[in-house]
Amino acid sequence: MAALETLFTRYSHPKLTDPAPGANELRDLFRAAMRAPDHALLRPWRFLTVRGEARARLGLLMEAAAREEEADLTDARAQKLRNAPLRAPLLVVAYARVQEHPKVPEVEQLLATGAAVENFLVAAHALGYGAMWRTGAIAYNRTLHRLLGLEPCDRIVAFVYVGTPVNDMAAQKATLDAAPEQHVREWG
Numbered sequence: 001m002a003a004l005e006t007l008f009t010r011y012s013h014p015k016l017t018d019p020a021p022g023a024n025e026l027r028d029l030f031r032a033a034m035r036a037p038d039h040a041l042l043r044p045w046r047f048l049t050v051r052g053e054a055r056a057r058l059g060l061l062m063e064a065a066a067r068e069e070e071a072d073l074t075d076a077r078a079q080k081l082r083n084a085p086l087r088a089p090l091l092v093v094a095y096a097r098v099q100e101h102p103k104v105p106e107v108e109q110l111l112a113t114g115a116a117v118e119n120f121l122v123a124a125h126a127l128g129y130g131a132m133w134r135t136g137a138i139a140y141n142r143t144l145h146r147l148l149g150l151e152p153c154d155r156i157v158a159f160v161y162v163g164t165p166v167n168d169m170a171a172q173k174a175t176l177d178a179a180p181e182q183h184v185r186e187w188g
Contacts, residue, residue, distance in 0.1 A: 006126045013130030016163030020051070020090035025127055029162075032123035036115035040101060044109040045116040048093040048148065055085035065144035066137075081138060088132070088161035092120070093148065095156045106155075113157045120160060130165035133158045 021029060026049070033045060050058050059082040066073050066081055085091050096113035098106045117133060124131040138144055139156040150156075 006122055010122055010125040012132045013163075013165040014087075014132055015166035016088035016130050016132070016161055017166055018089045018163060020088070020163045021124065021127065021129055025129075026090075028127070029120050029123045033116040033120040036112055036119050038112045039104045039108050042099055042101060042104055042109060042112070044096040044098060045113040046095050046097050046154070048095075050085060050091040050093065051089065055091060056082075058085040058091065059083060061147045062138050062144060065141045065147055068143045069141055070137075084134075084138075084159075088163040090162040092158075092160040092162060093156060094120075094158040094160060095150060095154045097151065098153045098155055110155060110157060113155075117158045117160060124162055128164075129162055131163075132161045134161065135159065 020026075030047065033047070034043075036045070038044070062081040062084060063078045066078065070077075094113060094117045096109050098109050101109075121131045121133060135156070135158060139159065145152075145154060145156065
């Protein structure tokens, strides 16, 4: 797929199934992620891959973390958290390892990690896979960070669900073709 065509046709796939990218394809997806813009070459991005039964265990950790920090957690939300990692055969937890740096504030490190996630998403599309970037309150839950073994300086940026699209969502694709001029204006 040509580079611009890949960018013009990428969209989020909420319904994903097997197969997920294999080891070589996944390596290529992470190689693409590593090409993100990165002030001072800090390489703040980090990734956890979650597959198979580990997805159910992650769902239980998400529920436990929410119960610890949310006094009003409903049964419906608890169930949604338990089931969230099961939405796709592969879940990638993308996080920034924020470092003190005199020229690169935390926000730039988070943005660099977000750019790495976008590169990953575009590369997945180029290989014929679907992906969806999600966050939600659980991404910012410090108990979940601890349960995942993250450091205090780490910030979850995305839960990326990856697999084979269940349908082509042609109707949604049409709505995504908004004219760029609706979002751009010249200054000066």
